[in-house]
Amino acid sequence: MKLAKRGAQAALLLSFAGLLAMTACTKVSTPASPQATAAPSTLQAVLQRGTLRVGDCLTFAPFGFYDKNGQPDGYDVDLAKELAKEMGVKLEVVNTTSANRIPNLQTSKVDVVFCNFTRNLERAKVIEFTTPYVVASEALLVKKSSGIKSIKDMSNRTIATVKGSTNGDEVRALNMAVKIQEYDSSQAAILAVKQGQADAMIEDNNFLAYQAKLDPDLTVTDEALVPLEYNAFGVKAGDQAWLNYLNLFLFNINASKLNAQLYKKWFGVDPHYSLNPQF
Known part of the structure; x- marks a missing residue:
């Protein structure tokens, strides 16, 4: 009887040891840390x-x-x-x-x-x-000969803006009877004013001041059309x-x-x- 009992105990120990071995070899998944999954800066x-x-x-x-x-x-x-x-x-x-x-x-x-x-x-x-x-704020670039002194003089006239800029939305927010003409670049919008295709261009006042400095026929209205940008x-x-x-x-x-x-x-x-x- 003792031999049988000892044999059963030995079998039980071997079975437990095998279970431990299997557990040690099993990979346990852990959540990846945020740093490990974050895209490189x-x-x-x-x-x-x-x-x-x-x-x-x-x-x-x-x-x-x-x-x-x-x-x-x-x-x-x-x-x-x-x-x-x-x-x-x-x-x-x-x-x-x-x-x-x-x-x-x-x-x-x-x-x-x-x-x-x-x-x-x-x-x-x-x-x-x-x-x-x-x-910057925003103002209008106009021809000196246009007689335009401020946005108030733009009723039923055309304002040039640049595609993708916020300027068109700002003009619309003024709720004035003006036509908005969009151009692919600032230079194209400036040229439209010079050639009479648009009456004014709306843009940052510091950029417009530089353009007026380059062309004596142009001037910038003395106003801030929107809050500071x-x-x-x-x-x-x-x-x-x-x-x-x-x-x-x-x-x-x-x-x-x-x-x-x-x-x-x-x-x-x-x-x-x-x-x-x-x-």
């Missing part, structure tokens, strides 16, 4: 690639344009050069329009967009914005590391006055509006 992609791709509107002088040698130049381009220098990478400026700023970010054709990008809640649903780097860099949604880096870059160039120096270089005056409004 654009910041790391740029550093690894060695090239920063900046979307800039190169038909929007002095923010962005091609110089006489066919190279990108302007206020935004100078800022892009400073950012690339800080990151220790090469700069690639990708010519961008108002209409494809957001699609280019969403499809990763560019890493960041500088193109006179006004922050608003509708755009913030699909992309993210840095802190502002330049502020805070323009920023646009980045793909959900990339907090890249957003943090760009915000720190902007803090540094504002604190050092470099941004203000570049603004005066291109517009001939000091920035008119504060980047940090007093509420």
